[in-house]
Amino acid sequence: MGNRFNVEYYSLLASRIRRHDSDAFTELYHTTYQDLYRYAYYFLKDAHLAQDALHEIYILIWRSISSLKEDRLLYSWMKQITYHVCCDFLRKNTVLGDHETSVPVWDDSILEIWDKKDAFQQVWDDDFRENLNEALSGLPIQSRQAFLLRYENDLKLEEIADFLGCSLSTVKRAINKARKHLQKKLDSL
Secondary structure (H helix, E strand, C coil): CCCCCCHHHHHHHHHHHHCCCHHHHHHHHHHHHHHHHHHHHHHHCCHHHHHHHHHHHHHHHHHHHHHCCCHHHHHHHHHHHHHHHHHHHHHHHHHCCCHHHHCCCCCHHHHHHHHHCCCCCCCCCHHHHHHHHHHHHCCCHHHHHHHHHHHCCCCCHHHHHHHHCCCHHHHHHHHHHHHHHHHHHHHCC
């Protein structure tokens, strides 16, 4: 997405959407859909839930654009909406007993983290994945999200802070907390 951090571009789109310009909204949708879907899918671990969440997200954006305080903040505002809608979907599914939604599902790409750090290289089997999922599920949501956004999605710390709507120091603390927690849990195996 080439326009991802182009503040002027999003500011212009927000201004047009405020005037109920459906072409601008369509452009916004096409520009941001992949990014928001990837996050929703990653967060919810279910393609149908992610699509349902995106449907709700874009409806909220269209209906709530007047609550956007400053047009330049459109992209950050959209990410906040995405985060909150995904949290709601996750909460609803956890309440309904869908335990699998609240536990991260891994593919082999997450294991590259440990390879890059030259740590935990001796354990590349299913037991490790299971232990890693269990250790991650024991983290507070913000620490888990920050850690996964950093290492699974390879986002920069500033991008994570922007996406989660928190300060850079909060992201650093959350990632450090996650690392220490994982180190402690995985070292004890």
